[in-house]
Amino acid sequence: MTGVASLHGFIADAAERAGAHQRPRVSFEFFPPKTDKLEEILWESIRKLEPLAPNFVSVTYGAGGSTRDRTHRTVARIAAETSLKPAAHITCVDATRAEIDAVLAAYWAAGVRHIVALRGDPPGGAGAAYAPHPDGYAYAADLVAGARAVAPFEISVAIYPDRHPDSADWASEIDNFKRKLDAGASRGVSNFFVDAESFLRLRDRVAGAGISAAIVAGIMPVTNFTGFKKMAAAGKVSVPNWFARLFDGLDDDPETRRLVAAAASAELCARLSAEGVEDFHFYTLNRADLTLAICRVLGLSAAAGAQA
Numbered sequence: 001m002t003g004v005a006s007l008h009g010f011i012a013d014a015a016e017r018a019g020a021h022q023r024p025r026v027s028f029e030f031f032p033p034k035t036d037k038l039e040e041i042l043w044e045s046i047r048k049l050e051p052l053a054p055n056f057v058s059v060t061y062g063a064g065g066s067t068r069d070r071t072h073r074t075v076a077r078i079a080a081e082t083s084l085k086p087a088a089h090i091t092c093v094d095a096t097r098a099e100i101d102a103v104l105a106a107y108w109a110a111g112v113r114h115i116v117a118l119r120g121d122p123p124g125g126a127g128a129a130y131a132p133h134p135d136g137y138a139y140a141a142d143l144v145a146g147a148r149a150v151a152p153f154e155i156s157v158a159i160y161p162d163r164h165p166d167s168a169d170w171a172s173e174i175d176n177f178k179r180k181l182d183a184g185a186s187r188g189v190s191n192f193f194v195d196a197e198s199f200l201r202l203r204d205r206v207a208g209a210g211i212s213a214a215i216v217a218g219i220m221p222v223t224n225f226t227g228f229k230k231m232a233a234a235g236k237v238s239v240p241n242w243f244a245r246l247f248d249g250l251d252d253d254p255e256t257r258r259l260v261a262a263a264a265s266a267e268l269c270a271r272l273s274a275e276g277v278e279d280f281h282f283y284t285l286n287r288a289d290l291t292l293a294i295c296r297v298l299g300l301s302a303a304a305g306a307q308a
Contacts, residue, residue, distance in 0.1 A: 032070035045288035051302030091120025126234035192220035
């Protein structure tokens with residue numbers, strides 16, 4: 001059997017195992033485009049994924065609020081022109097409470113009822129020291145409480161299967177998640193991860209702390225392994241050697257690379273589904289094809305989504 005045929009068999013096996021469990025719930029993440037061409041690509045992706053009827057779609061917010069206006073325009077357009085439920089990212093970085101409250105009020109006025117509240121990366125990027133704005137919300141838990149004071153938003157927050165780079169230990173990670181929930185958050189959405197055991201151990205730690213809130217598994221299909229490694233390194237996400245070897249020698253073979261990426265993500269989702277995980281959040285990087293393929297493997301289609 002050829003390598004490509006083996007991958008097709010691997011995907012079929014993952015699909016069969018995923019199909020043995022409850023149909024998953026999905027959500028998708030996009031980022032605001034910088035150019036007209038990238039905006040076309042984004043909207044092509046949104047239209048391809050819309051028929052799957054995701055629980056919500058989120059739109060990111062650049063470091064230091066650098067994409068604030070573009071994020072707002074994208075979220076407002078999704079709310080106005082699609083059947084999707086947009087969730088706007090908002091961060092604490094480089095803004096006063098009054099400025100953030102004004103952004104939140106504008107989202108509510110635009111019909112946005114769901115936000116993703118994050119501390120955010122410092123303007124210097126991942127690895128730079130974080131310093132709260134003297135007149136701002138210091139951390140995500142403060143932002144959650146502030147957002148709830150502005151309007152009765154549904155609020156998602158972050159949690160990290162490989163632990164946040166700034167968390168001293170797992171007790172600190174779980175305590176911080178609990179503070180965000182106590183402030184009014186509804187659920188955790190995990191950072192992306194490679195090894196299913198990372199997420200399952202996190203779920204066990206959260207349950208062991210007496211926390212019953214849902215945790216959505218964050219899945220990032222690999223469109224470019226070099227870029228993926230950079231993002232993983234910035235967030236201290238563990239990338240096992242076996243996973244890296246899957247992409248060895250595929251830089252100039254996009255067809256096989258896409259098949260490998262789809263197979264790896266489908267296998268990850270099937271493994272999690274077998275362990276009772278029902279909610280998946282896909283970091284699409286504004287590209288629909290891989291995410292759409294993985295959702296099909298999981299048993300989702302436009303027809304199924306319309307019935308959800």
